[in-house]
Amino acid sequence: MGNEGGRSTRGGAAGGxxxxxxxxxxxxxTWPEYKPAFVGTPxxxxxxxxxxxxxxxxxxxxxxxxxxxxDAQGQVISTVTLPLGTRLIGVGQxxxxxxxxxxxxxQILERYRR
Numbered sequence: 001m002g003n004e005g006g007r008s009t010r011g012g013a014a015g016g017x018x019x020x021x022x023x024x025x026x027x028x029x030t031w032p033e034y035k036p037a038f039v040g041t042p043x044x045x046x047x048x049x050x051x052x053x054x055x056x057x058x059x060x061x062x063x064x065x066x067x068x069x070x071d072a073q074g075q076v077i078s079t080v081t082l083p084l085g086t087r088l089i090g091v092g093q094x095x096x097x098x099x100x101x102x103x104x105x106x107q108i109l110e111r112y113r114r
Contacts, residue, residue, distance in 0.1 A: 047091045051077070055088070086110070 035057060043055040050072040058066060063085055069078040082088060082098060090097040091114075100108045 042089070045088065045091045045096075048093045053080070053088070053091060053096075080114075082112075 045053040045067075047053065052070040053067045054070065056066045056068060058064060065082040065086060065088060067080045067082070067088070068076050069080060071077045083100070086098045086100045088096060088098050094114060096112050096114050098110045098112065100110060102108055
């Protein structure tokens with residue numbers, strides 16, 4: 001360690017000064033050929049009325065949850081978009097339950113009519 005112009009300097013290996021390494025680029029990653037059929041757990045919800053809510057994939061920069069709703073015959077009957085930053089955690093008779101994180105770090109439980 002030296003002293004240049006009144007400040008301490010380190011040279012060389014790990015832990016020594018210098019600029020941090022550049023962030024990885026998209027070319028540095030290995031990408032799968034296919035995505036899984038469904039968004040990670042829990043990405044599928046069954047309602048007491050026999051509907052199936054299946055979360056769609058969205059771009060990585062978009063945290064707006066979107067669900068396709070299927071009836072008991074497998075027909076898409078609706079597409080539902082939840083508020084930005086909301087995570088669906090369960091469904092019940094005529095309602096759904098979701099969480100949302102507040103800026104202060106608190107998690108809020110919300111109930112919506114469907």
